[in-house]
Amino acid sequence: xxxxxxxxxxxxxxxxxxxxxxxxxxxxxxxxxxxxxxxxxxxxxxxxxxxxxxxxxxxxxxxxxxxxxxxxxxxxxxxxxxxxxxxxxxxxxxxxxxxxxxxxxxxxxxxxxxxxxxxxxxxxxxxxxxxxxxx
Amino acid sequence: xxxxxxxxxxxxxxxxxxxxxxxxxxxxxxxxxxxxxxxxxxxxxxxxxxxxxxxxxxxxxxxxxxxxxxxxxxxxxxxxxxxxxxxxxxxxxx
Numbered sequence: 165x166x167x168x169x170x171x172x173x174x175x176x177x178x179x180x181x182x183x184x185x186x187x188x189x190x191x192x193x194x195x196x197x198x199x200x201x202x203x204x205x206x207x208x209x210x211x212x213x214x215x216x217x218x219x220x221x222x223x224x225x226x227x228x229x230x231x232x233x234x235x236x237x238x239x240x241x242x243x244x245x246x247x248x249x250x251x252x253x254x255x256x257x258x259x260x261x262x263x264x265x266x267x268x269x270x271x272x273x274x275x276x277x278x279x280x281x282x283x284x285x286x287x288x289x290x291x292x293x294x295x296x297x298x299x
Numbered sequence: 300x301x302x303x304x305x306x307x308x309x310x311x312x313x314x315x316x317x318x319x320x321x322x323x324x325x326x327x328x329x330x331x332x333x334x335x336x337x338x339x340x341x342x343x344x345x346x347x348x349x350x351x352x353x354x355x356x357x358x359x360x361x362x363x364x365x366x367x368x369x370x371x372x373x374x375x376x377x378x379x380x381x382x383x384x385x386x387x388x389x390x391x392x393x
Contacts, residue, residue: 177320199376206347210319256385265352
């Protein structure tokens with residue numbers, strides 16, 4: 165697994181994209197297939213930045229690939245237990261004027277992953293997401 | 300990077316990546332849209348929930364004023380995100 169730490173800030177998003185491209189290039193995966201990985205990673209990372217209480221100054225991100233499935237792992241240290249899966253559903257079928265711009269991130273993650281796990285132990289939240297990446 | 304270009308007569312062009320960082324910077328540009336708008340998204344390469352939220356708020360505001368907000372054309376992967384969000388039909392995305 166390729167692992168790196170990133171400042172706990174939305175401003176880290178461009179370097180997260182560069183990290184994904186670096187991983188794709190090293191594994192010989194076409195970068196045109198990075199869209200879903202970028203989206204799941206952004207939604208998980210920004211959820212940690214915006215909603216996790218406490219936390220160190222950096223969040224660890226890991227990428228791994230077995231030839232068909234790509235695994236994303238985010239580790240957030242020094243935080244209170246937090247599970248975005250408990251977030252309210254975004255109500256995508258509600259009339260447009262009743263819609264609220266929240267909860268879509270975890271909804272997208274559920275749409276794009278084939279496995280999603282949240283664990284919390286010893287003050288560290290670990291999120292593992294598995295995606296199919298076409299070759 | 301993301302930018303919103305006005306091309307005149309209710310037409311705009313969305314270009315680049317509308318992620319969480321860029322959406323914060325783009326809020327004023329979307330808030331400045333007036334009247335019925337057609338947005339060319341052929342060069343919009345990426346959008347996340349933060350960008351979708353910006354589009355949703357803009358759609359709601361323009362609709363309340365009796366205007367429409369349409370996105371056309373839209374790249375396939377960006378179109379999928381709008382479909383997941385439940386906004387595709389309201390934005391005229393096929």
